[in-house]
Amino acid sequence: MPILVLAEHDNARLKPATLNAVAAACLLGSDVHVLVAGQGARAVADAASKIAGVAKVLLADAAALEHQLPETLAPLVADTAKGGYSHVVAPATSAGKNLLPRVAALLDVAQISDILSVESADTFTRPIYAGNVIATVQSADPIKVVTVRTTAFEAAPAEGGSAPLETLAASASNGKSTFISQELTKSERPELTQAKIVVSGGRGMQSGENFKLLEALADTLGAAVGASRAAVDAGFVPNDYQVGQTGKIVAPELYIAVGISGAIQHLAGMKDSKVIVAINKDEEAPIFQVADYGLVADLFKAVPELTGQL
Ligand SMILES: Cc1cc2nc3c(=O)[nH]c(=O)nc-3n(C[C@H](O)[C@H](O)[C@H](O)COP(=O)(O)OP(=O)(O)OC[C@H]3O[C@@H](n4cnc5c(N)ncnc54)[C@H](O)[C@@H]3O)c2cc1C
Numbered sequence: 001m002p003i004l005v006l007a008e009h010d011n012a013r014l015k016p017a018t019l020n021a022v023a024a025a026c027l028l029g030s031d032v033h034v035l036v037a038g039q040g041a042r043a044v045a046d047a048a049s050k051i052a053g054v055a056k057v058l059l060a061d062a063a064a065l066e067h068q069l070p071e072t073l074a075p076l077v078a079d080t081a082k083g084g085y086s087h088v089v090a091p092a093t094s095a096g097k098n099l100l101p102r103v104a105a106l107l108d109v110a111q112i113s114d115i116l117s118v119e120s121a122d123t124f125t126r127p128i129y130a131g132n133v134i135a136t137v138q139s140a141d142p143i144k145v146v147t148v149r150t151t152a153f154e155a156a157p158a159e160g161g162s163a164p165l166e167t168l169a170a171s172a173s174n175g176k177s178t179f180i181s182q183e184l185t186k187s188e189r190p191e192l193t194q195a196k197i198v199v200s201g202g203r204g205m206q207s208g209e210n211f212k213l214l215e216a217l218a219d220t221l222g223a224a225v226g227a228s229r230a231a232v233d234a235g236f237v238p239n240d241y242q243v244g245q246t247g248k249i250v251a252p253e254l255y256i257a258v259g260i261s262g263a264i265q266h267l268a269g270m271k272d273s274k275v276i277v278a279i280n281k282d283e284e285a286p287i288f289q290v291a292d293y294g295l296v297a298d299l300f301k302a303v304p305e306l307t308g309q310l
Pocket of ligand 1: 244245300
C-alpha cells in the first residue's frame with residue numbers, strides 16, 4: 001500500500017522538512033505519495049514531484065486551503081488516507097504537530113509521534129522523558145499516523161525524481177475556524193531548524209538588548225540565533241527562538257550555547273548537534289557535560305572577543 005507524506009509549504013515554496021519526512025517514508029515502502037494542499041500551490045507540487053523517491057504527487061488546490069488551517073485540512077488528509085494508504089507521514093514541526101493528531105482522531109488510530117527511526121513498517125523508535133529514554137513502539141492500527149523528527153533523517157534529495165501529478169477534488173472550509181491574520185518573523189538569518197550553525201543565548205544574557213552580542217556573532221558565522229526557555233520567558237527574545245523539549249529541535253553542525261546552564265529540557269532540543277560549544281562562567285554548569293568545547297568565562301567579555309577574532 002502507498003504511503004502518504006504531507007508537504008509543508010507556504011503555497012510558493014516547499015519547506016525542507018518535507019524532504020526529511022520523505023526520507024523516513026522511503027524506509028517504509030517504495031510507493032511514496034506527497035500531498036500538497038494549498039491555494040496556488042502548483043510550484044510546490046512541481047518541486048515535490050522532483051524529490052527523489054516520490055512516486056506520485058497529489059495536489060489539492062482550493063481557496064479554503066490557502067492558509068492550511070488544520071480544521072479544514074484534517075478531513076481532507078483523513079479521507080485521502082482512507083483511500084488505501086498504509087501510513088500518513090508528516091514532519092514533527094509546529095504545523096505537523098497541529099495537524100496529525102486531528103487526522104489520527106478522525107481515523108480513530110493512535111498517533112506515533114516524533115519518530116527517530118523506522119525499524120519496520122509497524123515499529124518505530126521515539127524519545128520519551130525529554131529524550132532520556134528511547135522507546136520502541138509497535139502499532140497494530142490499520143493506518144499508521146506518524147510524525148517524524150526531521151533531524152533524525154537525512155533529507156531526501158530535492159532533485160532526481162519526476163513523479164506524475166494528480167489533482168484532488170477541491171475541498172470547502174468546514175467553517176470551524178477562520179483565518180484572521182498572521183505576523184511572520186522577518187529575518188535575513190537562516191531558519192533555526194535548518195541552520196548549519198546556531199548561536200543560542202540563555203538567562204545569562206540578562207536582557208534582550210544584550211542579544212545583539214549574539215546577533216553579531218551569528219552574522220559573522222552565517223548562523224541562526226536561538227534561546228533557552230528562560231530567555232524567552234523573560235521576554236529577551238520571541239517564542240520562536242526557543243530550543244528544547246517544548247521549543248524547536250535542532251541538530252546543526254555547530255551549536256554555541258552562551259549563558260545557558262544546560263537543563264535537561266534544553267539539551268533535549270540540541271544534544272544531537274555535531275559540535276557543541278558552551279560559554280558559561282560557572283564551571284559546574286551541566287552544559288559542559290555535553291559540550292565538545294567549553295569556555296569558562298564571562299560571556300560579556302568572551303563573545304565580543306570571539307566575534308572580533310572570527
Ligand atoms: C516541562 C518543561 C519544559 C521545558 N522546556 C524547555 C525548552 O524547550 N527549552 C529550554 O531551554 N528550557 C525548557 N525548560 C526550562 C528548563 O528547565 C530551564 O529552566 C531553562 O532551560 C534554563 O534556561 P537557562 O539555561 O537560560 O537559565 P539558567 O538555568 O538560569 O542558566 C543561566 C546560565 O547562565 C550562566 N551565566 C550567567 N551570567 C553569565 C555570564 N555573565 N557569563 C557566562 N555565563 C553566565 C549561569 O552560570 C547559568 O549557568 C522546560 C522546563 C519544563 C519544566
